[in-house]
Amino acid sequence: MTSTALAPFPWGEVWGQDAAVETLRQAAEDPAALSHAWLITGPPGSGRSTLAYAFAAALISDSPDDEKTMRQVLAGTHPDLTALRTDKVIITIAEARSLVERSYFAPSVGRYRVIVVEDADRMVERTSNVLLKALEEPPEQTVWVLCAPSEADLLPTIRSRVRPLRLREPDVADVARLITLRTGLDDATAEQSARHAQRHIGMAQRLATDDGARRRRDETLRAVLGVRGVSTAVEVAGRIIQAATDDAKALTAERDAAERAALLRTVGVAEGQAVPPALRSQISALEDDQKKRATRSLRDGIDRVLTDLQSLYRDVVMLQYGRDGGLINLELRDELDALAAAWPVERSILVLDAIAATRESLERNVSPLLAVESLLVTISSGRTP
Incomplete structure (x- = not known):
């Protein structure tokens, strides 16, 4: 499999998604290929957010050589990027309204204003409805990029207003090679971590570099295998x-x-x-x-x-x-x-x-x-x- 790890900046961190990268690179360079709203879907660890921010960097920068601007976008400090990274249980209506308000601002210095919504599946129906009109009729220089595990995680009314882009699930060998490249760890540890993480790149890296995380996983599975009744079930659940x-x-x-x-x-x-x-x-x-x-x-x-x-x-x-x-x-x-x-x-x-x-x-x-x-x-x- 060819690897986008060798692709030009800012696409180099998007691993194993060559077809998706090529689609977004063309869209960033050719206005005729650019949709006003995108939905990037893929399993956890497939690189949805990484790809979304690389796309935002390419859209906002003046040219493929404008590395300074792209680094600002990737760092989350560029004024024409609005990103919602929620660590909470749901995305609130107030947060959605704030995104919509920002989407109507003209770009301040970049070519486009880009709104990135990570974990768009954390919107309940009322919150999703706040975005509908903004997704349907955004300003000419605003681009929405939503990320979610699958199209089914969003309302049909949202799905009908975005261009979907499905990411492939990397193989264990792909993830193991990436972990070895990033960390310098031995092939056996990288392969085990990729396999245990079920090809989730972020989790694989954590397992590969954190002895405690690997130990806790092993202890948890062995403890569950040892459950023999209600009393041990309660004990192991508490642990x-x-x-x-x-x-x-x-x-x-x-x-x-x-x-x-x-x-x-x-x-x-x-x-x-x-x-x-x-x-x-x-x-x-x-x-x-x-x-x-x-x-x-x-x-x-x-x-x-x-x-x-x-x-x-x-x-x-x-x-x-x-x-x-x-x-x-x-x-x-x-x-x-x-x-x-x-x-x-x-x-x-x-x-x-x-x-x-x-x-x-x-x-x-x-x-x-x-x-x-x-x-x-x-x-x-x-x-x-």
Whole structure:
């Protein structure tokens, strides 16, 4: 497979998406090929956001040689780029209205004004409706770029107003080569990380470079395999939630502190000085956003665990059907063979259905601990609670 890692700036970081890169490069260079709104879809880790910002950089810059402008865009500091990177559970109506308002501004210095919406699938119907008119009739020099896992994650009214661009899912070997190139790690570690991450580039890099993350994944899967009843299900569920909580806190604590310090500097409050009453509402608003982000981070952590469990029982089903090629958890082959022999395939499928149901429960704000406990009881008993 040819690699866009060798493509000219700013496309070099878009890995393994040659056809999509070529489509967007032509659109950036030829107004006749440019649509006013795009929807970039692909599985997690396929490079949706990376491609969106490379496209924005190419659109805003004066020419393919205008590297200074493109670097500003990629850094998120160019005035003609408006980007919504949400770490919260949903994109709010207020955020959508702000995007629409910005979309009607003429470009200040670039060729186009570009609105990038990451995780556009986090919009509920009312929020999506705010964008409709702006997507249907944007100013001539405004381009919208939405990112989502699939077209089905957005309303039909949104899909009808955008040009879709579907990214390919990279192979394990593709991701492993990229990890080796980026980190210099040995081929075996890169291959294992790419396989365990199920070709998610960002997660593969984290697994490859974080011994703790690799260890926690292995311990979690082995602990779930060891669940034998309600008492151990409750114990293991508690450990999973605690590990996800600790991970979420570690990922957000430093960022939260930096945001608070930056806000205090902006409003002229020295470190350690009491916050004046007139400014407390701003601090409260920031803290509220940070709490929402922490909730999203915890859910994402639990979802990663569910993804790992899904890979485990998917491997079991494959073995039960006599297929041993393409297994994800090769390091647990003995345990997988034992489980495949001990269970009927119907039980394995029941477990996979329970994992999907747990995901849906978490999206409905069910207690994460109760949801995971219920899942582990199903796994250990072969029956839904």
